Amino acid sequence: MHSISEKVMKIIFLICGLAIIFFLAGILFTLLSNSWPALREMGLAPFITPGRWNPGAYGEPTYSLFNMIYGTFMVTVGALVFAVPIGVAAAAYLAEIAAPWERELFKPIVEVLAGIPSVVLGFFGLVVIAPLISRIFYIPSGITALNGAILVGIMALPTIITLAEDAITAVPKEYRNASLALGGTRWQTIWKVTVPAAFSGITAASLLGMGRAIGETMTVLMVTGNMIAWPESFLDSVRTLSANIAIDIGDVVFNSIHFHALFVAGLLLFAITFLVNLLADILIHRNPEVNK
Amino acid sequence: MVKLNTRNIKRENETAVGYLNNLDEGQTENMENGYSEVKVEGLNFFYGSKQALFNVDIMVEEKGVAALIGPSGCGKSTFLRVLNRMNDLIPGTRLEGRVTVHGEDIYDPATDVVKLRKKVGMVFQQPNPFPKSIFDNIAYGPRIDGQKNKAVLSEIVEESLKGAALWDEVKDRLHEPALALSGGQQQRLCIARALAVQPRILLMDEPTSAIDPIATQRIEDLIRDLCTDYTIIIVTHNMQQAARISDNTGFFLQGEMVEWGKTSQLFTKPEDQRTEDYITGRFG
Numbered sequence A: 001m002h003s004i005s006e007k008v009m010k011i012i013f014l015i016c017g018l019a020i021i022f023f024l025a026g027i028l029f030t031l032l033s034n035s036w037p038a039l040r041e042m043g044l045a046p047f048i049t050p051g052r053w054n055p056g057a058y059g060e061p062t063y064s065l066f067n068m069i070y071g072t073f074m075v076t077v078g079a080l081v082f083a084v085p086i087g088v089a090a091a092a093y094l095a096e097i098a099a100p101w102e103r104e105l106f107k108p109i110v111e112v113l114a115g116i117p118s119v120v121l122g123f124f125g126l127v128v129i130a131p132l133i134s135r136i137f138y139i140p141s142g143i144t145a146l147n148g149a150i151l152v153g154i155m156a157l158p159t160i161i162t163l164a165e166d167a168i169t170a171v172p173k174e175y176r177n178a179s180l181a182l183g184g185t186r187w188q189t190i191w192k193v194t195v196p197a198a199f200s201g202i203t204a205a206s207l208l209g210m211g212r213a214i215g216e217t218m219t220v221l222m223v224t225g226n227m228i229a230w231p232e233s234f235l236d237s238v239r240t241l242s243a244n245i246a247i248d249i250g251d252v253v254f255n256s257i258h259f260h261a262l263f264v265a266g267l268l269l270f271a272i273t274f275l276v277n278l279l280a281d282i283l284i285h286r287n288p289e290v291n292k
Numbered sequence B: 001m002v003k004l005n006t007r008n009i010k011r012e013n014e015t016a017v018g019y020l021n022n023l024d025e026g027q028t029e030n031m032e033n034g035y036s037e038v039k040v041e042g043l044n045f046f047y048g049s050k051q052a053l054f055n056v057d058i059m060v061e062e063k064g065v066a067a068l069i070g071p072s073g074c075g076k077s078t079f080l081r082v083l084n085r086m087n088d089l090i091p092g093t094r095l096e097g098r099v100t101v102h103g104e105d106i107y108d109p110a111t112d113v114v115k116l117r118k119k120v121g122m123v124f125q126q127p128n129p130f131p132k133s134i135f136d137n138i139a140y141g142p143r144i145d146g147q148k149n150k151a152v153l154s155e156i157v158e159e160s161l162k163g164a165a166l167w168d169e170v171k172d173r174l175h176e177p178a179l180a181l182s183g184g185q186q187q188r189l190c191i192a193r194a195l196a197v198q199p200r201i202l203l204m205d206e207p208t209s210a211i212d213p214i215a216t217q218r219i220e221d222l223i224r225d226l227c228t229d230y231t232i233i234i235v236t237h238n239m240q241q242a243a244r245i246s247d248n249t250g251f252f253l254q255g256e257m258v259e260w261g262k263t264s265q266l267f268t269k270p271e272d273q274r275t276e277d278y279i280t281g282r283f284g
Protein backbone atom coordinates (compact mmCIF):
# COMPACT_ATOMS: atom_id res chain seq x y z
CA MET A 1 0.00 0.00 0.00
CA HIS A 2 2.67 2.40 1.09
CA SER A 3 4.89 1.56 -1.82
CA ILE A 4 2.05 1.95 -4.30
CA SER A 5 1.24 5.49 -3.13
CA GLU A 6 4.92 6.26 -3.33
CA LYS A 7 5.06 5.04 -6.89
CA VAL A 8 2.01 7.08 -7.81
CA MET A 9 3.59 10.18 -6.30
CA LYS A 10 6.75 9.53 -8.21
CA ILE A 11 4.86 9.27 -11.48
CA ILE A 12 2.94 12.47 -10.78
CA PHE A 13 6.15 14.36 -10.15
CA LEU A 14 7.71 12.86 -13.24
CA ILE A 15 4.75 14.01 -15.33
CA CYS A 16 5.06 17.53 -13.95
CA GLY A 17 8.73 17.54 -14.78
CA LEU A 18 8.08 16.29 -18.26
CA ALA A 19 5.35 18.87 -18.71
CA ILE A 20 7.92 21.63 -18.42
CA ILE A 21 9.99 20.07 -21.15
CA PHE A 22 6.82 19.62 -23.18
CA PHE A 23 5.87 23.29 -22.79
CA LEU A 24 9.32 24.41 -23.77
CA ALA A 25 9.36 22.14 -26.79
CA GLY A 26 5.85 23.27 -27.69
CA ILE A 27 6.76 26.94 -27.54
CA LEU A 28 9.87 26.38 -29.58
CA PHE A 29 7.89 24.38 -32.11
CA THR A 30 5.24 27.10 -32.39
CA LEU A 31 7.88 29.74 -32.93
CA LEU A 32 9.70 27.70 -35.52
CA SER A 33 6.69 26.50 -37.45
CA ASN A 34 5.16 29.97 -37.57
CA SER A 35 8.41 31.63 -38.54
CA TRP A 36 9.00 29.05 -41.21
CA PRO A 37 6.78 30.48 -43.99
CA ALA A 38 8.63 33.81 -43.73
CA LEU A 39 12.04 32.21 -43.47
CA ARG A 40 11.32 29.86 -46.38
CA GLU A 41 10.33 32.75 -48.58
CA MET A 42 13.18 35.13 -47.72
CA GLY A 43 15.80 33.30 -45.70
CA LEU A 44 17.14 34.72 -42.44
CA ALA A 45 19.34 37.39 -44.00
CA PRO A 46 16.74 40.12 -44.72
CA PHE A 47 15.70 40.00 -41.08
CA ILE A 48 19.10 40.53 -39.57
CA THR A 49 20.80 42.83 -42.06
CA PRO A 50 20.46 46.64 -41.99
CA GLY A 51 17.30 48.02 -43.50
CA ARG A 52 13.84 49.11 -42.53
CA TRP A 53 10.91 47.36 -40.95
CA ASN A 54 8.14 48.28 -43.33
CA PRO A 55 5.83 45.32 -43.74
CA GLY A 56 2.92 47.44 -44.90
CA ALA A 57 4.72 49.04 -47.85
CA TYR A 58 3.10 48.79 -51.27
CA GLY A 59 5.04 46.68 -53.71
CA GLU A 60 8.19 46.01 -51.76
CA PRO A 61 7.58 45.43 -48.04
CA THR A 62 10.79 45.16 -45.98
CA TYR A 63 11.29 43.18 -42.80
CA SER A 64 14.65 44.17 -41.37
CA LEU A 65 14.77 43.72 -37.59
CA PHE A 66 18.27 45.15 -37.53
CA ASN A 67 17.44 48.47 -35.86
CA MET A 68 15.30 46.67 -33.32
CA ILE A 69 17.99 44.16 -32.48
CA TYR A 70 20.25 47.14 -31.97
CA GLY A 71 17.59 48.88 -29.90
CA THR A 72 17.17 45.81 -27.74
CA PHE A 73 20.93 45.63 -27.34
CA MET A 74 21.10 49.30 -26.40
CA VAL A 75 18.37 49.10 -23.79
CA THR A 76 19.90 45.93 -22.37
CA VAL A 77 23.46 47.18 -22.18
CA GLY A 78 22.30 50.53 -20.85
CA ALA A 79 20.38 48.70 -18.16
CA LEU A 80 23.39 46.56 -17.27
CA VAL A 81 25.63 49.59 -16.98
CA PHE A 82 23.69 50.99 -14.10
CA ALA A 83 21.93 47.95 -12.63
CA VAL A 84 25.05 45.82 -12.16
CA PRO A 85 27.03 48.29 -10.02
CA ILE A 86 23.99 49.17 -7.94
CA GLY A 87 22.91 45.55 -7.63
CA VAL A 88 26.35 44.30 -6.68
CA ALA A 89 26.88 47.10 -4.20
CA ALA A 90 23.52 46.37 -2.62
CA ALA A 91 24.28 42.65 -2.54
CA ALA A 92 27.68 43.27 -0.96
CA TYR A 93 26.05 45.50 1.60
CA LEU A 94 23.42 42.90 2.45
CA ALA A 95 25.88 40.02 2.59
CA GLU A 96 28.78 41.68 4.34
CA ILE A 97 27.78 44.79 6.21
CA ALA A 98 24.08 45.00 7.00
CA ALA A 99 22.92 44.29 10.51
CA PRO A 100 20.37 41.47 10.72
CA TRP A 101 17.48 43.90 11.16
CA GLU A 102 18.55 45.83 8.07
CA ARG A 103 18.54 42.62 6.09
CA GLU A 104 15.10 41.74 7.43
CA LEU A 105 13.86 45.11 6.26
CA PHE A 106 15.60 45.19 2.90
CA LYS A 107 14.88 41.69 1.65
CA PRO A 108 11.08 42.04 1.50
CA ILE A 109 11.54 45.40 -0.23
CA VAL A 110 13.56 43.70 -2.94
CA GLU A 111 10.85 41.08 -3.28
CA VAL A 112 8.16 43.73 -3.63
CA LEU A 113 10.24 45.41 -6.30
CA ALA A 114 10.41 42.10 -8.14
CA GLY A 115 6.64 41.80 -7.94
CA ILE A 116 5.72 45.19 -9.41
CA PRO A 117 3.74 44.64 -12.62
CA SER A 118 5.68 45.93 -15.58
CA VAL A 119 2.79 48.16 -16.65
CA VAL A 120 2.94 49.96 -13.34
CA LEU A 121 6.65 50.44 -13.77
CA GLY A 122 5.87 51.83 -17.23
CA PHE A 123 3.67 54.51 -15.63
CA PHE A 124 6.54 55.39 -13.35
CA GLY A 125 8.77 55.76 -16.40
CA LEU A 126 6.25 57.99 -18.12
CA VAL A 127 5.42 60.38 -15.32
CA VAL A 128 8.66 60.44 -13.32
CA ILE A 129 11.64 59.42 -15.37
CA ALA A 130 10.60 60.89 -18.71
CA PRO A 131 10.20 64.46 -17.39
CA LEU A 132 13.47 64.09 -15.49
CA ILE A 133 15.34 63.04 -18.60
CA SER A 134 13.88 65.83 -20.68
CA ARG A 135 14.79 68.39 -18.06
CA ILE A 136 18.29 67.09 -17.45
CA PHE A 137 19.25 66.77 -21.12
CA TYR A 138 17.17 69.69 -22.47
CA ILE A 139 15.30 67.52 -24.93
CA PRO A 140 11.62 67.85 -25.76
CA SER A 141 10.71 64.32 -24.77
CA GLY A 142 12.11 61.92 -22.22
CA ILE A 143 10.58 58.97 -24.04
CA THR A 144 13.94 57.51 -25.05
CA ALA A 145 16.22 54.49 -24.99
CA LEU A 146 17.65 55.83 -21.75
CA ASN A 147 14.27 55.69 -20.10
CA GLY A 148 13.83 52.09 -21.23
CA ALA A 149 17.31 51.19 -20.01
CA ILE A 150 16.61 52.65 -16.57
CA LEU A 151 13.35 50.76 -16.22
CA VAL A 152 14.77 47.49 -17.50
CA GLY A 153 17.63 47.97 -15.05
CA ILE A 154 15.16 48.45 -12.22
CA MET A 155 13.40 45.27 -13.28
CA ALA A 156 16.68 43.37 -13.36
CA LEU A 157 17.78 44.65 -9.95
CA PRO A 158 15.90 42.20 -7.71
CA THR A 159 17.32 39.21 -9.56
CA ILE A 160 20.81 40.67 -9.56
CA ILE A 161 20.70 41.58 -5.88
CA THR A 162 19.31 38.25 -4.74
CA LEU A 163 21.65 36.05 -6.78
CA ALA A 164 24.74 38.21 -6.26
CA GLU A 165 24.10 38.16 -2.52
CA ASP A 166 23.99 34.36 -2.63
CA ALA A 167 27.26 34.32 -4.54
CA ILE A 168 28.95 36.68 -2.10
CA THR A 169 27.64 34.81 0.93
CA ALA A 170 29.02 31.59 -0.53
CA VAL A 171 32.58 32.95 -0.55
CA PRO A 172 34.46 31.01 2.14
CA LYS A 173 34.98 33.09 5.25
CA GLU A 174 38.63 31.99 5.27
CA TYR A 175 39.32 34.50 2.49
CA ARG A 176 37.80 37.26 4.54
CA ASN A 177 39.76 36.32 7.62
CA ALA A 178 42.99 36.12 5.64
CA SER A 179 42.46 39.61 4.27
CA LEU A 180 41.50 41.11 7.62
CA ALA A 181 44.42 39.41 9.36
CA LEU A 182 46.75 41.01 6.81
CA GLY A 183 45.53 44.40 7.92
CA GLY A 184 42.88 44.81 5.25
CA THR A 185 40.02 47.12 6.09
CA ARG A 186 36.47 45.91 5.69
CA TRP A 187 36.16 47.82 2.40
CA GLN A 188 39.39 46.47 1.00
CA THR A 189 38.30 42.99 1.97
CA ILE A 190 34.95 43.34 0.25
CA TRP A 191 36.19 44.91 -2.98
CA LYS A 192 39.50 43.16 -3.38
CA VAL A 193 38.75 39.71 -2.05
CA THR A 194 35.11 38.84 -1.50
CA VAL A 195 33.54 40.35 -4.60
CA PRO A 196 36.29 39.15 -6.96
CA ALA A 197 36.01 35.66 -5.45
CA ALA A 198 32.30 35.75 -6.23
CA PHE A 199 32.94 37.11 -9.71
CA SER A 200 31.48 34.33 -11.80
CA GLY A 201 28.42 34.12 -9.55
CA ILE A 202 27.94 37.85 -9.86
CA THR A 203 28.29 37.70 -13.63
CA ALA A 204 25.72 34.93 -13.74
CA ALA A 205 23.42 37.01 -11.54
CA SER A 206 23.74 39.93 -13.90
CA LEU A 207 23.06 37.79 -16.95
CA LEU A 208 20.02 36.16 -15.40
CA GLY A 209 18.73 39.57 -14.35
CA MET A 210 19.10 40.76 -17.89
CA GLY A 211 17.68 37.58 -19.35
CA ARG A 212 14.54 38.27 -17.40
CA ALA A 213 14.37 41.90 -18.34
CA ILE A 214 15.19 41.71 -22.07
CA GLY A 215 11.79 40.38 -23.01
CA GLU A 216 9.87 42.76 -20.74
CA THR A 217 7.54 44.27 -23.29
CA MET A 218 5.10 46.52 -21.54
CA THR A 219 7.53 48.78 -19.74
CA VAL A 220 9.79 49.29 -22.68
CA LEU A 221 6.85 49.78 -24.98
CA MET A 222 5.50 52.55 -22.80
CA VAL A 223 8.65 54.59 -22.40
CA THR A 224 10.92 54.25 -25.42
CA GLY A 225 8.79 55.82 -28.13
CA ASN A 226 9.09 52.83 -30.46
CA MET A 227 10.44 54.66 -33.50
CA ILE A 228 11.76 52.27 -36.09
CA ALA A 229 14.61 54.52 -37.21
CA TRP A 230 18.20 53.83 -36.24
CA PRO A 231 18.79 55.38 -32.81
CA GLU A 232 21.80 57.70 -32.77
CA SER A 233 22.08 57.84 -29.00
CA PHE A 234 20.41 56.95 -25.73
CA LEU A 235 18.41 60.14 -26.06
CA ASP A 236 16.70 58.83 -29.19
CA SER A 237 13.57 56.80 -29.37
CA VAL A 238 14.08 53.07 -29.94
CA ARG A 239 11.91 50.06 -30.63
CA THR A 240 12.91 46.74 -29.11
CA LEU A 241 12.13 43.33 -30.55
CA SER A 242 9.49 42.57 -27.97
CA ALA A 243 7.85 45.98 -28.37
CA ASN A 244 7.78 45.46 -32.12
CA ILE A 245 5.83 42.25 -31.75
CA ALA A 246 3.39 43.75 -29.27
CA ILE A 247 2.75 46.80 -31.44
CA ASP A 248 2.20 44.97 -34.72
CA ILE A 249 0.42 41.87 -33.54
CA GLY A 250 -2.87 43.71 -33.00
CA ASP A 251 -3.60 44.49 -36.62
CA VAL A 252 -1.52 42.07 -38.59
CA VAL A 253 -3.26 39.92 -41.18
CA PHE A 254 -3.37 36.40 -39.85
CA ASN A 255 -0.98 34.06 -41.66
CA SER A 256 0.45 36.83 -43.81
CA ILE A 257 4.21 37.13 -44.30
CA HIS A 258 4.09 40.06 -41.85
CA PHE A 259 2.49 37.76 -39.30
CA HIS A 260 5.20 35.16 -39.75
CA ALA A 261 7.90 37.82 -39.71
CA LEU A 262 6.77 38.74 -36.20
CA PHE A 263 7.40 35.15 -35.19
CA VAL A 264 10.90 35.49 -36.54
CA ALA A 265 11.33 38.45 -34.17
CA GLY A 266 10.04 36.24 -31.37
CA LEU A 267 12.40 33.48 -32.37
CA LEU A 268 15.36 35.86 -32.25
CA LEU A 269 14.30 37.11 -28.85
CA PHE A 270 13.96 33.56 -27.63
CA ALA A 271 17.41 32.70 -28.98
CA ILE A 272 18.98 35.73 -27.27
CA THR A 273 17.43 35.01 -23.88
CA PHE A 274 18.22 31.33 -24.23
CA LEU A 275 21.88 32.07 -24.90
CA VAL A 276 22.08 34.56 -22.05
CA ASN A 277 20.57 32.05 -19.63
CA LEU A 278 22.80 29.28 -20.89
CA LEU A 279 25.86 31.43 -20.39
CA ALA A 280 24.73 32.29 -16.86
CA ASP A 281 24.18 28.63 -16.13
CA ILE A 282 27.61 27.67 -17.38
CA LEU A 283 29.16 30.37 -15.21
CA ILE A 284 27.28 29.22 -12.15
CA HIS A 285 28.34 25.63 -12.60
CA ARG A 286 31.95 26.37 -13.13
CA ASN A 287 32.50 28.53 -10.21
CA PRO A 288 35.53 26.88 -8.64
CA GLU A 289 35.78 29.36 -5.77
CA VAL A 290 32.28 28.78 -4.55
CA ASN A 291 32.13 25.07 -5.18
CA LYS A 292 35.41 24.50 -3.46
CA MET B 1 51.59 32.54 37.65
CA VAL B 2 55.18 32.35 36.54
CA LYS B 3 56.55 35.20 34.52
CA LEU B 4 59.72 34.59 32.66
CA ASN B 5 62.38 36.76 31.25
CA THR B 6 63.27 35.18 27.97
CA ARG B 7 64.40 38.31 26.24
CA ASN B 8 67.89 37.26 25.38
CA ILE B 9 67.25 33.65 24.81
CA LYS B 10 66.85 32.45 21.27
CA ARG B 11 67.85 28.84 21.57
CA GLU B 12 67.26 26.79 24.61
CA ASN B 13 70.82 25.51 24.81
CA GLU B 14 72.22 29.02 24.90
CA THR B 15 70.51 29.68 28.13
CA ALA B 16 71.94 30.04 31.54
CA VAL B 17 70.60 28.89 34.81
CA GLY B 18 68.56 31.46 36.64
CA TYR B 19 66.62 32.11 33.55
CA LEU B 20 63.53 30.83 35.21
CA ASN B 21 63.75 33.39 37.98
CA ASN B 22 60.66 35.37 38.52
CA LEU B 23 61.25 38.95 37.70
CA ASP B 24 60.99 41.55 40.37
CA GLU B 25 58.77 44.49 39.72
CA GLY B 26 61.57 46.84 38.73
CA GLN B 27 62.73 44.55 36.01
CA THR B 28 59.23 44.11 34.75
CA GLU B 29 58.82 47.83 34.36
CA ASN B 30 62.06 47.99 32.49
CA MET B 31 60.94 45.38 30.10
CA GLU B 32 57.85 47.34 29.35
CA ASN B 33 59.86 50.31 28.21
CA GLY B 34 60.71 48.82 24.90
CA TYR B 35 61.32 45.12 25.03
CA SER B 36 58.27 43.25 26.11
CA GLU B 37 56.86 42.03 22.82
CA VAL B 38 53.54 40.85 24.11
CA LYS B 39 52.30 41.27 27.62
CA VAL B 40 48.96 40.04 28.85
CA GLU B 41 47.69 40.79 32.33
CA GLY B 42 44.56 39.51 34.00
CA LEU B 43 42.91 38.54 30.74
CA ASN B 44 39.36 37.27 30.90
CA PHE B 45 37.59 36.55 27.67
CA PHE B 46 33.91 35.87 27.07
CA TYR B 47 31.84 34.54 24.19
CA GLY B 48 28.53 36.06 25.19
CA SER B 49 28.07 34.88 28.75
CA LYS B 50 30.44 31.94 28.35
CA GLN B 51 33.88 32.62 29.69
CA ALA B 52 36.64 31.09 27.58
CA LEU B 53 39.78 32.52 29.20
CA PHE B 54 40.36 32.98 32.92
CA ASN B 55 42.82 35.48 34.32
CA VAL B 56 45.62 34.75 31.86
CA ASP B 57 49.00 36.38 32.44
CA ILE B 58 51.85 35.98 30.01
CA MET B 59 54.88 37.88 28.86
CA VAL B 60 56.40 36.96 25.54
CA GLU B 61 59.79 38.37 24.69
CA GLU B 62 61.16 39.45 21.38
CA LYS B 63 62.14 36.80 18.82
CA GLY B 64 62.02 33.08 19.33
CA VAL B 65 59.12 30.67 19.34
CA ALA B 66 56.45 30.46 22.00
CA ALA B 67 54.23 27.40 21.78
CA LEU B 68 50.78 27.10 23.28
CA ILE B 69 49.57 23.60 24.04
CA GLY B 70 46.55 22.12 25.75
CA PRO B 71 43.57 19.89 25.11
CA SER B 72 40.93 20.76 22.55
CA GLY B 73 38.62 23.57 23.56
CA CYS B 74 40.92 24.94 26.24
CA GLY B 75 41.10 28.36 24.61
CA LYS B 76 44.38 28.35 22.67
CA SER B 77 42.89 29.72 19.47
CA THR B 78 40.83 32.20 21.41
CA PHE B 79 43.96 33.44 23.12
CA LEU B 80 45.82 33.75 19.83
CA ARG B 81 42.98 35.75 18.29
CA VAL B 82 43.08 38.10 21.27
CA LEU B 83 46.55 39.15 20.18
CA ASN B 84 45.55 40.46 16.75
CA ARG B 85 41.97 41.25 17.68
CA MET B 86 40.49 38.76 15.25
CA ASN B 87 37.99 38.00 18.00
CA ASP B 88 36.49 41.40 17.30
CA LEU B 89 34.86 39.79 14.27
CA ILE B 90 32.85 37.40 16.43
CA PRO B 91 29.72 39.14 17.66
CA GLY B 92 29.06 39.24 21.37
CA THR B 93 32.61 38.77 22.58
CA ARG B 94 33.98 40.69 25.55
CA LEU B 95 37.39 41.09 27.10
CA GLU B 96 38.73 42.15 30.47
CA GLY B 97 42.32 42.84 31.39
CA ARG B 98 45.25 44.41 29.64
CA VAL B 99 46.96 43.25 26.46
CA THR B 100 49.98 45.19 25.28
CA VAL B 101 52.12 44.75 22.19
CA HIS B 102 55.37 46.71 22.36
CA GLY B 103 53.97 48.49 25.35
CA GLU B 104 50.86 49.67 23.55
CA ASP B 105 47.48 48.67 24.91
CA ILE B 106 45.92 47.06 21.85
CA TYR B 107 42.43 47.24 23.32
CA ASP B 108 42.66 50.94 23.91
CA PRO B 109 39.81 52.62 22.01
CA ALA B 110 42.38 54.67 20.13
CA THR B 111 44.17 51.60 18.78
CA ASP B 112 44.23 51.25 15.01
CA VAL B 113 43.26 47.62 14.49
CA VAL B 114 44.43 47.65 10.88
CA LYS B 115 47.91 48.75 11.97
CA LEU B 116 47.93 46.20 14.75
CA ARG B 117 47.16 43.38 12.32
CA LYS B 118 49.93 44.52 10.03
CA LYS B 119 52.31 44.27 12.95
CA VAL B 120 50.88 41.01 14.26
CA GLY B 121 50.47 38.62 11.33
CA MET B 122 48.51 35.40 11.43
CA VAL B 123 48.70 32.03 9.74
CA PHE B 124 45.62 29.88 9.98
CA GLN B 125 45.08 26.18 10.56
CA GLN B 126 43.73 25.57 7.07
CA PRO B 127 45.90 27.10 4.36
CA ASN B 128 43.72 29.90 3.00
CA PRO B 129 45.28 31.44 -0.09
CA PHE B 130 43.04 33.78 -2.05
CA PRO B 131 41.69 32.49 -5.35
CA LYS B 132 44.27 34.63 -7.10
CA SER B 133 47.72 34.02 -8.54
CA ILE B 134 50.71 33.26 -6.34
CA PHE B 135 52.07 36.72 -7.07
CA ASP B 136 48.80 38.48 -6.28
CA ASN B 137 48.47 36.57 -3.02
CA ILE B 138 51.81 37.81 -1.75
CA ALA B 139 51.36 41.28 -3.19
CA TYR B 140 47.95 41.65 -1.57
CA GLY B 141 49.20 43.08 1.72
CA PRO B 142 51.63 45.61 0.20
CA ARG B 143 49.00 46.60 -2.37
CA ILE B 144 46.30 47.39 0.13
CA ASP B 145 48.99 49.36 1.90
CA GLY B 146 49.20 51.53 -1.21
CA GLN B 147 52.23 50.02 -2.90
CA LYS B 148 51.71 50.21 -6.68
CA ASN B 149 55.24 50.11 -8.03
CA LYS B 150 55.65 46.88 -9.98
CA ALA B 151 59.37 46.56 -9.36
CA VAL B 152 58.94 47.06 -5.64
CA LEU B 153 56.11 44.55 -5.54
CA SER B 154 58.16 41.98 -7.45
CA GLU B 155 60.97 42.41 -5.00
CA ILE B 156 58.67 42.03 -2.01
CA VAL B 157 57.14 38.91 -3.56
CA GLU B 158 60.54 37.37 -4.16
CA GLU B 159 61.84 38.24 -0.71
CA SER B 160 58.74 36.94 1.01
CA LEU B 161 58.73 33.70 -0.93
CA LYS B 162 62.39 33.21 -0.17
CA GLY B 163 61.66 33.95 3.46
CA ALA B 164 59.04 31.24 3.44
CA ALA B 165 61.34 28.77 1.62
CA LEU B 166 58.98 28.57 -1.32
CA TRP B 167 60.75 30.66 -3.94
CA ASP B 168 62.58 27.85 -5.72
CA GLU B 169 59.44 25.83 -6.11
CA VAL B 170 57.26 28.57 -7.55
CA LYS B 171 59.54 31.13 -9.15
CA ASP B 172 58.63 29.94 -12.63
CA ARG B 173 54.91 30.04 -12.08
CA LEU B 174 54.20 33.13 -10.06
CA HIS B 175 51.18 33.92 -12.16
CA GLU B 176 49.49 30.59 -11.79
CA PRO B 177 46.63 30.18 -9.33
CA ALA B 178 47.73 29.70 -5.75
CA LEU B 179 45.03 27.11 -5.26
CA ALA B 180 46.91 24.79 -7.61
CA LEU B 181 49.71 24.39 -5.07
CA SER B 182 49.90 21.45 -2.68
CA GLY B 183 48.61 21.90 0.86
CA GLY B 184 52.09 22.31 2.31
CA GLN B 185 53.06 24.79 -0.37
CA GLN B 186 49.83 26.69 0.21
CA GLN B 187 50.66 26.97 3.88
CA ARG B 188 54.12 28.31 3.12
CA LEU B 189 52.50 30.70 0.68
CA CYS B 190 50.29 31.92 3.51
CA ILE B 191 53.38 32.41 5.63
CA ALA B 192 55.03 34.32 2.76
CA ARG B 193 51.89 36.41 2.38
CA ALA B 194 52.05 37.28 6.07
CA LEU B 195 55.76 38.11 5.81
CA ALA B 196 55.12 40.49 2.91
CA VAL B 197 53.40 42.87 5.31
CA GLN B 198 56.57 42.97 7.42
CA PRO B 199 55.05 41.99 10.73
CA ARG B 200 56.99 41.85 13.97
CA ILE B 201 55.01 38.99 15.39
CA LEU B 202 53.59 35.92 13.66
CA LEU B 203 50.68 34.06 15.17
CA MET B 204 50.21 30.53 13.92
CA ASP B 205 47.20 28.44 14.81
CA GLU B 206 48.05 24.77 14.28
CA PRO B 207 49.71 25.58 10.95
CA THR B 208 50.70 22.01 10.25
CA SER B 209 47.63 20.11 11.38
CA ALA B 210 46.14 20.04 7.89
CA ILE B 211 49.24 18.95 6.00
CA ASP B 212 51.37 15.84 5.60
CA PRO B 213 54.45 14.94 7.70
CA ILE B 214 57.07 15.93 5.12
CA ALA B 215 55.47 19.30 4.54
CA THR B 216 55.18 19.63 8.31
CA GLN B 217 58.90 19.07 8.67
CA ARG B 218 59.61 21.84 6.18
CA ILE B 219 57.36 24.26 7.98
CA GLU B 220 58.95 23.41 11.32
CA ASP B 221 62.37 24.13 9.83
CA LEU B 222 61.00 27.35 8.43
CA ILE B 223 59.64 28.40 11.80
CA ARG B 224 63.08 27.84 13.36
CA ASP B 225 64.62 30.03 10.66
CA LEU B 226 62.04 32.75 10.95
CA CYS B 227 62.28 33.02 14.70
CA THR B 228 65.61 34.80 14.50
CA ASP B 229 63.78 37.72 12.89
CA TYR B 230 60.26 37.39 14.16
CA THR B 231 58.50 36.62 17.37
CA ILE B 232 56.44 33.54 16.69
CA ILE B 233 53.56 32.38 18.81
CA ILE B 234 52.29 29.02 17.68
CA VAL B 235 49.37 26.91 18.82
CA THR B 236 49.90 23.22 18.40
CA HIS B 237 48.11 20.07 19.32
CA ASN B 238 51.28 18.17 18.96
CA MET B 239 53.48 18.12 22.03
CA GLN B 240 56.45 16.74 20.15
CA GLN B 241 56.18 19.67 17.82
CA ALA B 242 56.12 22.13 20.68
CA ALA B 243 59.15 20.42 22.19
CA ARG B 244 60.98 20.46 18.86
CA ILE B 245 60.48 24.02 17.77
CA SER B 246 59.68 26.25 20.71
CA ASP B 247 61.79 28.14 23.19
CA ASN B 248 58.94 28.66 25.61
CA THR B 249 55.73 26.81 26.10
CA GLY B 250 52.45 27.71 27.70
CA PHE B 251 50.04 25.07 28.84
CA PHE B 252 46.34 25.93 28.74
CA LEU B 253 43.66 23.99 30.51
CA GLN B 254 40.00 24.96 30.49
CA GLY B 255 40.75 28.58 29.73
CA GLU B 256 43.47 28.90 32.32
CA MET B 257 47.14 29.30 31.63
CA VAL B 258 48.36 26.61 33.98
CA GLU B 259 52.03 26.95 33.30
CA TRP B 260 54.29 29.08 31.16
CA GLY B 261 57.99 28.49 31.01
CA LYS B 262 61.01 27.44 29.13
CA THR B 263 60.14 24.54 26.87
CA SER B 264 62.86 22.22 28.12
CA GLN B 265 61.83 22.96 31.65
CA LEU B 266 58.14 22.52 31.09
CA PHE B 267 58.49 19.19 29.38
CA THR B 268 61.01 17.73 31.80
CA LYS B 269 60.29 19.33 35.15
CA PRO B 270 56.81 20.83 35.04
CA GLU B 271 55.90 22.82 38.11
CA ASP B 272 52.23 22.03 38.06
CA GLN B 273 50.79 18.59 38.55
CA ARG B 274 48.24 19.21 35.79
CA THR B 275 50.98 19.99 33.30
CA GLU B 276 52.72 16.81 34.19
CA ASP B 277 49.52 14.83 33.83
CA TYR B 278 48.96 16.34 30.41
CA ILE B 279 52.41 15.87 28.97
CA THR B 280 52.65 12.35 30.24
CA GLY B 281 49.37 11.65 28.53
CA ARG B 282 47.25 11.09 31.57
CA PHE B 283 44.46 13.16 30.05
CA GLY B 284 43.61 15.37 27.09
Ligand SMILES: Nc1ncnc2c1ncn2[C@@H]1O[C@H](COP(=O)(O)OP(=O)(O)OP(=O)(O)O)[C@@H](O)[C@H]1O
Binding pocket: B047, B050, B052, B070, B071, B072, B073, B074, B075, B076, B077, B078, B079, B090, B237
Ligand atom coordinates in the same frame (compact mmCIF):
# COMPACT_ATOMS: atom_id res chain seq x y z
N1 LIG C 1 32.99 31.67 17.97
C1 LIG C 1 32.76 31.13 19.17
N2 LIG C 1 31.58 31.33 19.79
C2 LIG C 1 31.33 30.78 20.99
N3 LIG C 1 32.19 30.01 21.65
C3 LIG C 1 33.37 29.76 21.10
C4 LIG C 1 33.72 30.30 19.83
N4 LIG C 1 34.96 29.89 19.50
C5 LIG C 1 35.37 29.12 20.53
N5 LIG C 1 34.43 29.04 21.49
C6 LIG C 1 34.52 28.31 22.75
O1 LIG C 1 35.62 28.78 23.47
C7 LIG C 1 36.34 27.72 24.03
C8 LIG C 1 37.77 27.74 23.57
O2 LIG C 1 37.79 27.51 22.18
P1 LIG C 1 39.11 27.56 21.32
O3 LIG C 1 38.73 27.41 19.90
O4 LIG C 1 39.88 28.77 21.69
O5 LIG C 1 39.87 26.27 21.82
P2 LIG C 1 41.19 25.59 21.28
O6 LIG C 1 42.06 25.40 22.44
O7 LIG C 1 41.74 26.38 20.14
O8 LIG C 1 40.66 24.21 20.78
P3 LIG C 1 41.19 23.31 19.58
O9 LIG C 1 42.45 22.69 20.06
O10 LIG C 1 40.12 22.31 19.38
O11 LIG C 1 41.39 24.21 18.40
C9 LIG C 1 35.62 26.44 23.64
O12 LIG C 1 34.80 26.06 24.71
C10 LIG C 1 34.78 26.85 22.47
O13 LIG C 1 33.59 26.12 22.44
Ligand SMILES: [Mg+2]
Binding pocket: B076, B077, B078, B205
Ligand atom coordinates in the same frame (compact mmCIF):
# COMPACT_ATOMS: atom_id res chain seq x y z
MG1 LIG D 1 42.00 25.97 18.05
